[in-house]
Amino acid sequence: MFGVVIGLACFALGGGVYAKDGNDAEGVPPSGRIVGGQDADIRDHPHMLLLHKDGEAICGAVVIGSNYAITAAHCVYPLLDLRTFTLHGGSTTQLGMNTTFYASSVHIHPKYDDPSLDNDVAIIGINGTFTGHPNITAIPLQNTDPIISSSRPTDCYTTGWGVKNRKMRTIPNRLQIGYLQLVPSRTCRIQWYPNAITPSMICAQGDSTDACSGDSGGPLVCDGRLYGTVSWGTRECNGSRAAVFAKIPATTIRSFISAITGI
Secondary structure, X not given: OOOEEEOOOXXXXXXXXXXXXXXXXXXXXXXXXXXXXXEOOXXXXXXXXXXXXXXXXXXXXXEEEOOEEEEOHHHHOOOOOHHHEEEEEOOOEOOOOOEEEEEEEEEEOOOOEOOOOEOOOEEEEEOOOOOOOOOOOOOOEXXXXXXXXXXXXXXXXXXXOOOOOOOOOOOOOEOEEEEEEEEOHHHXXXXXXXXXXXXXXXXXXXXXXXXXXXXXXXXXXXXOEEEEEEEEEOOOOOOOOOEEEEEOOOHHHHHHHHHHHOO
């Protein structure tokens, strides 16, 4: 079976989000927060969820099936008490969320590497179903590796709740959206450093728009499909360098999703 499965009888000590190791100390996981973004409406993004641990919002997540969501592996790593995790959705505002889903399983990618954040994805199964709940709908997945060209850019967006201004630590109640364009891997490696960007990662960048603390696990959407989930970026969250996402169509990630969910 793919992944590390957290079952109801499987417990471990508390977890955390760790800085990315390597030659550049700035490469850190955002811990669903968009800096330089705009207000958004959940009706336009019904795949967007908020992941809670012990009642506190920690990350974004994305509905990908009737009873499965995807998030960043570093949001749930190391193994934790499954009962601490809940998913919340259906509302534009954090305070308005009254639809709660309880995790029945958590599958961490078997090749997830915590220091490098390679294969930074995890699948959360829920008790019950997302189907039939207002403003909660799965998003289709991108299945093929996209052609990324600087001359013909691909427009994308990411969504999340949280910090709008990194310096002021402003935390909005309303869902935020930030617009980005895909960045070729070669360009991303130049911005960061060569070994930082692996085949399981995809990069995107916007003008003064970035995914920031709390956005981890949130979506990168291009052409109406899920291309990636937020993984890591700069400490400043100012768009000076590309944000890095786990790449959904990467062979290692797409096969993992299929094996767990059948999608």
